[in-house]
Amino acid sequence: MQTMVWSDLLELGHDRIDAEHRQLLDLACEIVAIGDQGGEVGTLRPYYQEFHRLLLVHCAYEEGLLRSLPRSAFGAQVDAHCQGHSRLIALAKSVAAGALPDGYDSPQGFITAYVHLMHDLLVDDAELIGALIREGRFTPTHPAHRAHPVPPAAGRLPPI
Numbered sequence: 001m002q003t004m005v006w007s008d009l010l011e012l013g014h015d016r017i018d019a020e021h022r023q024l025l026d027l028a029c030e031i032v033a034i035g036d037q038g039g040e041v042g043t044l045r046p047y048y049q050e051f052h053r054l055l056l057v058h059c060a061y062e063e064g065l066l067r068s069l070p071r072s073a074f075g076a077q078v079d080a081h082c083q084g085h086s087r088l089i090a091l092a093k094s095v096a097a098g099a100l101p102d103g104y105d106s107p108q109g110f111i112t113a114y115v116h117l118m119h120d121l122l123v124d125d126a127e128l129i130g131a132l133i134r135e136g137r138f139t140p141t142h143p144a145h146r147a148h149p150v151p152p153a154a155g156r157l158p159p160i
């Protein structure tokens with residue numbers, strides 16, 4: 001199955017968020033590779049448990065930052081993004097407990113849906129982190145963003 005690979009285009013210019021995205025993506029790729037070799041949910045469980053743990057920490061941190069954006073301009077987008085986090089967390093929680101969530105009858109079907117949701121969230125992150133940079137909530141550290149403090153347009157992000 002084709003998956004996302006890390007690329008500089010995914011660097012948002014925020015050290016912690018970039019490092020966590022990279023960890024999550026690497027782990028998702030491992031999960032896909034094991035799934036491709038016929039790994040069942042039971043085999044994948046330790047990976048999903050680690051993914052769930054990392055995801056909880058990451059989303060809590062990111063949501064703390066995003067909630068600092070002015071609600072008048074960004075409230076709806078931030079709320080929708082946080083709901084996306086919640087959906088991914090709920091899926092990760094279910095497989096971390098050793099069961100495919102309702103609506104998925106095969107590990108492969110589930111993994112495909114899972115990677116698509118992750119991709120959509122990363123694209124959305126690029127937009128919202130761009131807003132944080134423009135609001136002066138942090139100074140980007142990635143050289144490309146220091147020169148042009150606007151993250152890549154969502155359309156330039158690598159496809160799945």
Ligand SMILES: [Fe+2]
Nearest residue numbers: 062081121125
């Ligand atoms: Fe996010």
Ligand SMILES: [Fe+2]
Nearest residue numbers: 021058062125
């Ligand atoms: Fe994120």
